[in-house]
Amino acid sequence: MKQFRLNRLFNAKSNRCFDVAVDHGFFNQPGFLQGIEDMREVIKTLVDAAPDAIQLTLGQARHLQSVPGRHKPSLVLRTDVANIYGKELPDTCFSLMIEETMLQAVRYDAACVCVNLFQIPGAPEVHAQCVENILKLKPQADYYGMPMMVEPLVFQPNAKAGGYMVNGDLTAITYLVRQAVELGADIIKADPTDDVNLYHKVVEVASGIPVLVRGGGRVSDREILERTQGLLQQGAAGIVYGRNVIQHPSPKGITQALMAMVHDNVSVDEALKLVV
Numbered sequence: 001m002k003q004f005r006l007n008r009l010f011n012a013k014s015n016r017c018f019d020v021a022v023d024h025g026f027f028n029q030p031g032f033l034q035g036i037e038d039m040r041e042v043i044k045t046l047v048d049a050a051p052d053a054i055q056l057t058l059g060q061a062r063h064l065q066s067v068p069g070r071h072k073p074s075l076v077l078r079t080d081v082a083n084i085y086g087k088e089l090p091d092t093c094f095s096l097m098i099e100e101t102m103l104q105a106v107r108y109d110a111a112c113v114c115v116n117l118f119q120i121p122g123a124p125e126v127h128a129q130c131v132e133n134i135l136k137l138k139p140q141a142d143y144y145g146m147p148m149m150v151e152p153l154v155f156q157p158n159a160k161a162g163g164y165m166v167n168g169d170l171t172a173i174t175y176l177v178r179q180a181v182e183l184g185a186d187i188i189k190a191d192p193t194d195d196v197n198l199y200h201k202v203v204e205v206a207s208g209i210p211v212l213v214r215g216g217g218r219v220s221d222r223e224i225l226e227r228t229q230g231l232l233q234q235g236a237a238g239i240v241y242g243r244n245v246i247q248h249p250s251p252k253g254i255t256q257a258l259m260a261m262v263h264d265n266v267s268v269d270e271a272l273k274l275v276v
């Protein structure tokens with residue numbers, strides 16, 4: 001049954017996926033709402049841009065799922081909320097799961113759910129919570145036939161880069177990706193490596209589980225397109241970008257460019273022409 005939902009998530013032509021993540025408001029962090037203040041308008045823009053999927057929370061999924069017709073992006077449902085993204089870790093850190101997770105995902109007609117696997121300097125208890133969340137989610141995912149996307153995130157020290165900037169260390173990424181696979185992930189959403197040419201090692205350690213790569217902080221069009229091209233050439237099964245879409249002057253244009261790259265293997269220069 002999971003394959004039925006995966007068929008909605010991955011493009012039939014390329015067997016790849018472009019998921020736009022706009023679940024940032026879940027985390028109660030200043031600065032995370034830039035570009036997504038009014039989710040009604042954001043969803044309209046993204047549905048018009050037509051990525052394969054949009055990643056949303058329970059509170060915002062209604063804006064996507066109320067759109068009439070069959071031809072709209074699939075829903076990837078964010079299942080957990082954490083308080084670890086600021087410049088300083090709070091005295092009490094947490095990563096909490098929504099209740100009756102898979103039942104809610106089915107009710108919202110999600111094609112997939114997404115759950116974090118954090119590795120944070122100075123907060124090993126949050127890693128333990130994430131493992132516990134995934135262990136509880138796995139049998140539910142199998143029972144309901146709901147694909148489980150695990151998001152292994154290797155943090156830099158919060159004081160150095162906040163909790164949402166990419167730590168591109170190959171060794172740290174591969175070890176955490178492998179743990180996500182061992183815990184039963186159906187899809188991996190992972191950090192990019194500093195050296196994109198080494199990303200095949202991350203794909204290899206995933207042992208056949210498709211790896212989607214997250215975008216990280218906002219960068220120039222050429223940089224994000226060149227990085228995407230390199231990741232796809234290294235075997236990534238797609239991308240999950242948020243700020244590089246929603247904070248872009250033309251979210252539709254950059255989405256069209258990335259979709260052409262992900263599904264049609266167009267060059268960086270050809271993709272740049274679509275950003276209008």
